[in-house]
Structures are given as structure tokens and as C-alpha cells.
Amino acid sequence: xxxxxxxxxxxxxxxxxxxxxxxxxxxxxxxxxxxxxxxxxxxxxxxxxxxxxxxxxxxxxxxxxxxxxxxxxxxxxxxxxxxxxxxxxxxxxxxxxxxxxxxxxxxxxxxxxxxxxxxxxxxxxxxxxxxxxxxxxxxxxxxxxxxxxxxxxxxxxxxxxxxxxxxxxxxxxxxxxxxxxxxxxxxxxxxxxxxxxxxxxxxxxxxxxxxxxxxxxxxxxxxxxxxxxxxxxxxxxxxxxxxxxxxxxxxxxxxxxxxxxxxxxxxxxxxxxxxxxxxxxxxxxxxxxxxxxxxxxxxxxxxxxxxxxxxxxxxxxxxxxxxxxxxxxxxxxxxxxxx
Amino acid sequence: xxxxxxxxxxxxxxxxxxxxxxxxxxxxxxxxxxxxxxxxxxxxxxxxxxxxxxxxxxxxxxxxxxxxxxxxxxxxxxxxxxxxxxxxxxxxxxxxxxxxxxxxxxxxxxxxxxxxxxxxxxxxxxxxxxxxxxxxxxxxxxxxxxxxxxxxxxxxxxxxxxxxxxxxxxxxxxxxxxxxxxxxxxxxxxxxxxxxxxxxxxxxxxxxxxxxxxxxxxxxxxxxxxxxxxxxxxxxxxxxxxxxxxxxxxxxxxxxxxxxxxxxxxxxxxxxxxxxxxxxxxxxxxxxxxxxxxxxxxxxxxxxxxxxxxxxxxxxxxxxxxxxxxxxxxxxxxxxxxx
DNA sequence: AACCTTGAAGAAAAGCTTTTCAGTCGGTGT
DNA sequence: ACACCGACTGAAAAGCTTTTCTTCAAGGTT
Numbered sequence: 001x002x003x004x005x006x007x008x009x010x011x012x013x014x015x016x017x018x019x020x021x022x023x024x025x026x027x028x029x030x031x032x033x034x035x036x037x038x039x040x041x042x043x044x045x046x047x048x049x050x051x052x053x054x055x056x057x058x059x060x061x062x063x064x065x066x067x068x069x070x071x072x073x074x075x076x077x078x079x080x081x082x083x084x085x086x087x088x089x090x091x092x093x094x095x096x097x098x099x100x101x102x103x104x105x106x107x108x109x110x111x112x113x114x115x116x117x118x119x120x121x122x123x124x125x126x127x128x129x130x131x132x133x134x135x136x137x138x139x140x141x142x143x144x145x146x147x148x149x150x151x152x153x154x155x156x157x158x159x160x161x162x163x164x165x166x167x168x169x170x171x172x173x174x175x176x177x178x179x180x181x182x183x184x185x186x187x188x189x190x191x192x193x194x195x196x197x198x199x200x201x202x203x204x205x206x207x208x209x210x211x212x213x214x215x216x217x218x219x220x221x222x223x224x225x226x227x228x229x230x231x232x233x234x235x236x237x238x239x240x241x242x243x244x245x246x247x248x249x250x251x252x253x254x255x256x257x258x259x260x261x262x263x264x265x266x267x268x269x270x271x272x273x274x275x276x277x278x279x280x281x282x283x284x285x286x287x288x289x290x291x292x293x294x295x296x297x298x299x300x301x302x303x304x305x306x307x308x309x310x311x312x313x314x315x316x317x318x319x320x321x322x323x324x325x326x327x328x329x330x331x332x333x334x335x336x337x338x339x
Numbered sequence: 340x341x342x343x344x345x346x347x348x349x350x351x352x353x354x355x356x357x358x359x360x361x362x363x364x365x366x367x368x369x370x371x372x373x374x375x376x377x378x379x380x381x382x383x384x385x386x387x388x389x390x391x392x393x394x395x396x397x398x399x400x401x402x403x404x405x406x407x408x409x410x411x412x413x414x415x416x417x418x419x420x421x422x423x424x425x426x427x428x429x430x431x432x433x434x435x436x437x438x439x440x441x442x443x444x445x446x447x448x449x450x451x452x453x454x455x456x457x458x459x460x461x462x463x464x465x466x467x468x469x470x471x472x473x474x475x476x477x478x479x480x481x482x483x484x485x486x487x488x489x490x491x492x493x494x495x496x497x498x499x500x501x502x503x504x505x506x507x508x509x510x511x512x513x514x515x516x517x518x519x520x521x522x523x524x525x526x527x528x529x530x531x532x533x534x535x536x537x538x539x540x541x542x543x544x545x546x547x548x549x550x551x552x553x554x555x556x557x558x559x560x561x562x563x564x565x566x567x568x569x570x571x572x573x574x575x576x577x578x579x580x581x582x583x584x585x586x587x588x589x590x591x592x593x594x595x596x597x598x599x600x601x602x603x604x605x606x607x608x609x610x611x612x613x614x615x616x617x618x619x620x621x622x623x624x625x626x627x628x629x630x631x632x633x634x635x636x637x638x639x640x641x642x643x644x645x646x647x648x649x650x651x652x653x654x655x656x657x658x659x660x661x662x663x664x665x666x667x668x669x670x671x672x673x674x675x676x677x678x
Numbered sequence: 679a680a681c682c683t684t685g686a687a688g689a690a691a692a693g694c695t696t697t698t699c700a701g702t703c704g705g706t707g708t
Numbered sequence: 709a710c711a712c713c714g715a716c717t718g719a720a721a722a723g724c725t726t727t728t729c730t731t732c733a734a735g736g737t738t
Contacts, residue, residue: 002457003457004723004724004725005725005726006724015687015688015689016688016689016726017687017689017690017726018686018687018688020725021687024726028685028686029685029686029687030687033686047453047456047457047458048458048724048725049394049458049459049723050454050458050460051393051394051459051724052394052723052725052726053725055394055695055725055726056692056726056727057693057725057726060390062437074419074423074426074427075427075638077419080416080422081419083419084413084414087438087440088413088440091440091441096437097437097438097439098435098438099435099436099437099438100435100436101426101427101430102430114386115386117386118341118342119387120388121389283621283622286625286626288625299414343693343695344694344695344696345694353717354718355694355695355696355718356696356717356718357716357718359695360696360717363696367715367716367717368716368717369715372717387695388693388695390693390694391696392694392695392696393695394694394723394724394725395694395695395723396695396696397723679738680737680738681736682736682737683734683735683736683737684733684734685732685735686732686733686734687730687731687732687733688729688730688731688732689729689730690727690728690729691726691727691728692725692726693724693726695723696721696722696723697720697721697722697723698719698720699718699719700720701718702715702716702717703714703715703716703717704713705712705713705714705715706712706713707710707713708709708710708712
């Protein structure tokens with residue numbers, strides 16, 4: 001690499017200690033000496049070796065974001081919007097952002113968390129898509145490692161998080177459909193191990209029951225949050241003898257896939273079959289037809305998570321420590337009355 | 340932090356050297372010894388200190404992406420798609436991705452590049468939105484630092500890059516408008532210091548002239564690539580006595596802003612005024628009306644840049660070293676014949 | 679004159695790995 | 709019996725900062 005502090009010290013005619021202290025702005029170094037060291041550093045083009053510094057201080061100035069997804073990963077607007085929120089906020093606080101992607105529970109995912117906690121990979125991490133019995137959360141918590149999660153879990157302890165009230169959200173959406181006269185309402189669920197899978201399913205089942213509608217197990221299908229899987233699962237639903245007249249997809253990408261399948265069969269979304277999503281990613285307002293969905297401010301949640309993590313790293317306790325947001329039904333043209 | 344190699348060595352009853360070599364898979368370590376070291380490491384929960392390793396080896400296993408934008412940054416789908424390409428490809432090769440955002444030519448941007456080249460921040464960087472007389476490229480090149488750029492520049496030396504043929508692209512688009520009967524074609528240009536600003540402007544001016552149309556300086560307006568600025572600049576154009584009948588925006592975000600302004604005045608995009616963009620970000624297919632634009636495969640370009648950088652870090656020379664792609668006009672409903 | 683305080687600067691340790699080079703030991707070839 | 713070799717292993721350096729603790733000189737106090 002290049003110039004080291006030793007050479008700067010030599011050039012300035014002082015010890016390494018003094019050079020270090022001069023450049024770090026300590027006040028027990030004479031003004032004249034500091035000027036001289038600065039001049040030397042400048043003229044030699046000194047750039048501190050980051051790894052040496054980090055090794056010594058144990059701080060990296062970097063936050064980690066480990067994306068739990070295999071197929072679409074960063075291509076999914078959910079992640080890219082959340083990432084945007086984190087990234088922009090991190091920048092505001094002078095932190096870099098380190099990102100990596102691994103499929104849930106994979107070896108690589110384990111390694112990343114291990115490296116973070118034990119290897120000094122980053123100063124703290126942000127978690128997303130929390131799972132039932134989430135080992136990541138337990139692991140981070142038990143090691144007293146700084147983190148913030150987007151999503152609750154079912155642990156007995158408290159940790160800093162932001163989450164949306166999935167159950168209430170889905171509940172509202174089911175009610176929206178019922179109010180439009182639908183009774184054959186299918187539910188395209190997230191992978192079962194995700195924490196919000198249970199909550200959203202509860203919202204679905206309970207609201208159906210509350211309205212005196214018997215819910216049918218074969219109208220609940222599990223997808224993997226991609227457009228492709230929305231398409232596939234909807235094709236299965238459509239090949240049944242009894243078809244639903246409405247579908248609630250648990251994210252917007254799957255809703256897009258559902259619409260693909262519907263339109264492929266020559267039916268009109270919003271008239272023949274109503275479709276709704278979850279998230280309100282930016283593209284949802286522009287689909288054809290525009291998508292009825294549950295709005296949660298992904299970008300802002302990303303920012304909030306990041307801000308909370310920065311506070312934790314500064315030794316403060318974020319206030320509030322846990323936030324629960326209620327998603328809001330945004331009615332667009334993909335849903336309409338039952339015909 | 341935690342367990343160090345020293346403790347593992349002690350537990351296994353060997354020297355630090357042997358422990359290190361055993362765990363790193365060197366073959367000059369007896370099988371029995373290796374097993375013993377591995378057992379010790381396992382039982383103690385040893386995790387290597389990344390910073391110590393990096394300090395010693397001078398490698399970080401990380402690629403850097405310094406996003407040159409102030410206002411929208413990661414919120415801009417251009418960046419998030421490009422980032423997705425880089426990120427996914429980096430993951431495939433076992434690299435982490437470090438991202439940070441700075442406004443062009445800011446102090447922070449300078450520092451980031453300095454830290455990369457001199458401080459061992461990352462192993463290599465990917466550049467985007469190259470500029471005229473781009474100091475970043477010169478700096479990296481002269482320091483023989485590994486990098487790949489999305490975009491040409493005007494330097495005398497060769498460096499690894501991928502770029503789209505901006506001039507040809509805009510030229511095609513202008514021709515598209517002229518073929519539709521338009522002659523009052525406005526051009527919403529990128530910030531003048533961007534390399535492709537010149538190329539695209541050349542494409543515009545030259546194709547107008549080739550068709551015997553006098554281009555008007557007041558029909559060329561500069562925006563900053565955001566939707567907001569598209570909106571503002573279009574309002575200026577619309578408040579003129581002579582209004583254009585068609586507008587070429589130099590990215591899709593500005594085109595969205597242009598459409599906002601047009602629709603706000605009760606006019607119909609694609610009939611009263613034709614609008615086109617550049618990039619074909621995913622949302623462009625879903626705008627209202629769907630946007631005519633120039634398609635360049637941003638995601639794939641990101642992947643390619645990343646792959647090239649990984650090759651360079653492996654000591655190979657990417658083949659081809661410089662790639663020029665020709666964007667393709669995608670005609671949708673935001674453009675129509677002059678009425 | 680002896681002692682203390684203060685401001686400034688340096689020696690050396692610490693942070694943890696990787697790597698170079700030297701050394702040990704049993705065995706083999708002559 | 710001697711030299712040498714091969715297979716392993718260990719001591720120590722190197723990588724570069726930051727930080728603790730010590731030292732030193734000058735000036736002030738009693």
C-alpha cells in the first residue's frame with residue numbers, strides 16, 4: 001500500500017505516538033507540532049490504513065444488511081426500497097452499508113451472522129423478514145450484539161423493532177372484499193416460517209369467521225413472494241372446479257403474478273376476479289390495472305430501523321423501542337364488486 | 340470480542356502457527372494435528388478476527404460502489420437496478436458489497452475514493468455516471484487500482500468499461516419522433532458534466548440537422564435526473580409561447596415528471612404531447628400511459644461490471660475489455676403522431 | 679532548595695493473523 | 709557412521725494503528 005504513520009512521524013521529526021495524536025485531534029499536542037505533522041502527512045500523501053485502525057479500535061463505521069432471499073433478492077422492490085431507506089439514512093450518519101444476500105437458514109447466512117458477531121465484520125446489523133423461532137434474533141440478542149429488526153418474532157425477550165400490524169392489515173383487506181360482496185376469497189400466503197405468515201393468516205381466517213364465512217383450506221396457498229410463484233399458485237387455483245372470485249396476495253410481487261395468470265386466461269382483473277397485494281411498492285400504483293394493496297412505508301421503515309441502530313451504537317436506547325404501524329388499504333382498480 | 344487463535348492453539352496443544360495453518364487448510368500439517376485443532380476451534384467457538392486477517396493479507400473480500408447522487412440516491416430505480424445487478428453477482432463470487440452515497444465531486448466522494456485506493460477500504464470499485472474529465476477514473480487508473488466503469492470518459496487511456504451508445508440511442512428516438520411528424524422536439528438534458536450528456540445532445544442535434552430541422556436552444560433544458568426536475572423543466576417549456584409537441588427526456592424519472600406537468604394542464608400524453616424517456620426502468624412499462632423509452636439492460640450491465648471486476652481481481656483481463664451496447668427504442672403509448 | 683504541577687512527547691504494548699524461516703526427529707541411502 | 713531428506717512444527721516478524729504509561733523539562737510553590 002503506501003505511506004504509514006511511521007514515515008509521517010519520521011518526516012515530521014516526532015514519534016509515532018505524537019503523529020497519531022496530532023492527526024486525531026488530541027489536545028495534548030502543541031500547536032506547532034500538530035501543524036508540522038499535518039504538513040508532513042499532507043506532503044507524503046498519508047492515508048491511514050483502515051484495517052489497522054479497525055483492528056485496534058474494534059469499530060468499522062459500517063452497518064450490515066443481510067438480505068434473506070435466494071431468487072429475486074435485490075431485484076425485489078421490497079428489498080430495494082428498504083435498502084434505499086437504510087442506505088440513505090446510514091449515509092446521513094457517516095456509516096457505510098455492507099450488504100450481502102443469502103437464502104434463509106443457509107450456511108452462508110449463518111456464517112454472515114457469525115462473522116458479524118464474532119469477527120468484527122460490521123458494527124451492527126439490520127434484520128428483515130423475521131421468522132418464527134428466529135435463530136438470528138436469539139443469537140444476536142444473546143450475544144448482546146447491536147441490531148434492529150423489521151418484524152416481530154415469538155421470543156420471550158424484548159428487542160428493538162419496527163413492524164406493521166399484519167393481522168389488522170389483512171383483516172381490513174378481507175373486510176374490503178366482503179363488503180364488495182365476495183365470499184370465495186383465496187389467500188396467497190408467505191412461506192410458513194415467516195413470522196408475518198402466521199399473523200396474516202390469522203387475520204384472514206378470523207375475519208372470514210367473524211363474517212360467518214367458512215374458510216376453505218384449499219383456498220389458502222403458499223407462495224415464495226416472487227411474481228413467478230404468484231403466477232403458479234394462481235394457475236392452480238384457477239384450475240380448480242370452484243374458483244375464488246377474489247385473491248389476497250401477501251405481497252405485491254405475488255399479486256402481479258396472480259394478475260398475469262388471470263389475464264392470460266382472458267379474464268379482467270377487478271371485474272371477473274379481484275386481486276389485492278401487500279406493501280404498496282412504488283410500482284403498484286402503475287400496474288395494469290393499478291393494484292389495490294396495503295400500504296406500509298417501506299422506505300421510511302428502513303430509515304427508522306437504521307436510525308435506531310445508530311442510536312444503539314451511540315449507547316442510547318431508541319425511543320420508542322418497539323413500533324407497530326397499521327397498514328392502510330389503498331383501493332385501486334384491481335378490486336371491484338362481485339359480479 | 341472473543342476467542343483468539345492463541346487460545347485455540349493452547350487448547351489444541353500446538354503453536355499459533357500450526358493452528359493457523361491447520362485451519363487454513365495447508366497440507367503440511369499432520370492429519371491428526373488438524374483434527375485436533377479443528378476440535379479445539381469448534382469447542383471454543385473460534386471465529387477469526389476479520390480485521391486482523393485483512394490487515395495482514397491486504398484483502399477485504401469486498402467490492403465498493405460509491406453512488407454519485409445527492410437527491411434521490413438509492414430511491415432512483417436506475418441505481419437500485421444497477422445495484423441489484425452488482426449485488427447479486429458479487430454474492431455469486433463470494434464478495435460482499437459496500438455502498439455509500441455522495442454528491443458528485445463532494446468532499447465525501449473524494450474521501451471515499453482515497454480510502455479505497457490508499458486505505459484498503461475495499462478490493463476494487465465500480466463506477467457509474469462517468470463525467471467529462473472524470474477525476475475518479477484518472478485517479479484510479481494512475482494508482483493502478485482495480486475498477487470497472489459503467490460509462491466512457493474522455494481520457495486518453497483505456498480502462499475496462501461497459502457503456503451504451505447514447506448518441507445512437509437518442510438519434511433513433513429523435514428519428515422516431517420525426518417519423519411521427521413532430522418537428523418541435525424538446526430535449527431534456529442531463530447535467531452537463533456527465534459524459535453521456537454530451538453524447539446524447541450530439542445525437543439530438545445531429546439528427547435534427549440531418550432531417551433538415553433547425554434545433555432551438557430554448558428547447559434544450561437541463562434537469563438533474565429526478566422526477567421533480569422533469570416536472571419543473573417541463574413547466575418552463577409549457578409556459579413558453581411556442582410549445583414543443585414532443586419531449587425527449589434523458590431518463591425515465593424525468594420523463595415521469597414531464598408527464599406529470601403535461602397531465603396537470605389537462606393535456607393527454609401521447610396525443611397532445613409525446614414524451615419519451617431513457618433507460619427503460621421496470622416501472623416504465625407500467626406508467627400511465629406506458630412510457631416510450633430507450634431500453635438498456637441496467638441490471639445486466641451491473642452484473643457484467645461486477646463480473647469484470649472480479650476477473651480483474653483474480654489477475655485476469657476481462658474479455659471484452661470495453662463493451663458498447665446499442666439501446667433499443669421501445670414504443671409504448673406515451674408517444675403518438677403529431678396532431 | 680526541595681517539591682509539585684503542567685504541558686508535551688516518546689517507548690512500548692496491544693490488537694490478532696499470516697507468513698517466513700529455522701528447527702526437530704525419524705528414517706533412508708551409501 | 710554420516711549426510712541428507714521429508715514431514716511437521718514452532719519462534720518470531722510483519723502488518724499499522726491506537727492507547728497506556730512513563731519521562732522530561734519548565735515553571736511555580738512553600
